[in-house]
Amino acid sequence: MFTTLSLRTRLTLLNTTLLGGVILIFGIVIYVLISQLLLSQVNNTLSQTVNEIIRNSKVSNVGELDVVTLPTLELTAGVHIQYWDRTKLLKMSSPGIQNILVPLDPSGFTYNTTVTKDVKLSDIHLRVMSVPLFAGDRQVGLLMAGMNLNLVDSIKNSLILILISVTFASMIFLSLASWLTVNRSLEPLILLTDTAQQISQTNDLSRRIPEELSPEDEVGSLIRNFNDTLARLETLFTAQQRFLADVSHELRTPLTVIKGNADLIQKFGADEESITTIKEEVDRMTRMVGDLLLLAQAESGKLALTSTILDLDELLIDSFQQLRVLARDKVDLKLVEIDQAIVSGDRDRLKQVFINLISNAINYTPINGVVKVRLIKEESVVKVLIEDNGPGIAAEDIEHIFDRFYRAEKSRTRSKSSGYGLGLSIANKIILAHNGRITVESVPGVGSTFCVELPLPGAQ
Ligand code: ADP
Secondary structure, eight states: OGGGSOHHHHHHHHHHHHHHHHHHHHHHHHHHHHHHHHHHHHHHHHHHHHHHHHHTEEEOTTSOEEEOSGGGOGGGTTEEEEEEETTSOEEEEOGGGTTOOSOSSGGGGGOSSOEEEEEEETTEEEEEEEEEEEETTEEEEEEEEEEEOHHHHHHHHHHHHHHHHHHHHHHHHHHHHHHHHHHHHHHHHHHHHHHHHHHHHHOOTTOOOOOOSOTTSHHHHHHHHHHHHHHHHHHHHHHHHHHHHHHHHHHHHHHHHHHHHHHHHHHHOOOHHHHHHHHHHHHHHHHHHHHHHHHHHHHTTOOOOOEEEEEHHHHHHHHHHHHHHHHTTTEEEEEEEEOOOEEEEEHHHHHHHHHHHHHHHHHHSOTTEEEEEEEEEOSSEEEEEEEEOSSOOOHHHHTTTTSTTOOOGGGOSOOSSOOOSOHHHHHHHHHHHTTOEEEEEEETTTEEEEEEEEEOTTOO
């Protein structure tokens, strides 16, 4: 049942019950202590009075007890006295109770020691101390000292009333205060729930909850984590949407070309040029699908690397040789410096990276440009540098250069040699999977240098 209540109600109930319980226990303890204190004061007054009377009493020459100075004692204020002789005859009583002819405590006669008891006489509540009086071994009478407990009772009743009212008042106050504080503390949580609800209704992942609470606050840290999750979801969602838009955009162009050429063939019969164009476009699309598959694998952390210990210099020379054909007399492709370096890695994937970087340098460098390739072995890393004196990359493009489908503004116009803007993204993922990194330094109008850094075995 308790769990069906709202958290707010549950916390308020819990707080109120706990604090109310504490106040109640505290009240009971106070009540018991005060009651005992009052009773012990009454008992003290009674026994002091009785002692005083006994001290002021004397035995007559016939062996009877004479009570002498009874009413003059100051201590006896509020205390009523009866003196009974051994034949249970009332010998004397104090002025306030002279009309009472029955013993204050009838059971007092049955004991031969001092007994203190609460008794009800008519409507009067009394505390009575019965003291047997002895002359030598012989009991000569019984002294009964009684004190009206009505005042004590009314103090105790008032105390109960006060304690009950205070408990109730504090419980009402506590429940209100607790409701307000719980409400205030839960406000961010309610905001969080509302925002989550609005997001699921509107699919608007750009919403955030104001981070007003400190990170040490549990709710504050929950909000921060929630906002972080939202930010990550938003990034993923936007990336996914952009990815879909990019893929459909990139597919549309080759498909239009293929469709156009197919129409031509249908109308005028097959010609060599149309068939070649169709084949080229299909090849490009196949490459793109392959690249996308590779990217998807890399992004989900499932890029399979067949790592072996390999001579990186040999691998680089291999890639270099392969690309001389592409450079031909367009650009001067030079292997400037090459150290020997052995690394652990996937031969084919690393070659793919070098070919991508060198062919980019060749493709983006204008005729008569120079592309320099270097392999420098340092203490714990090996660096492959590919430097060109091409157009360079603008600062605003550099930060996106490794994003999927990103192509700097100038290279958007599609040439046969340009790709889909997936090459660098794949290269980056491959090098990251080798625990390395790719960086780029570029000055527009001067050229770019791409640097692949791989850890040397034993240095990882
Ligand atoms: P693409 O298939 O378009 O070459 P990449 O991912 O390999 O895709 O490169 C992304 C973009 O980076 C290119 O479109 C180009 O704008 C820019 N880029 C890459 N290498 C160079 C370079 N050496 N010089 C200038 N721009 C470059």
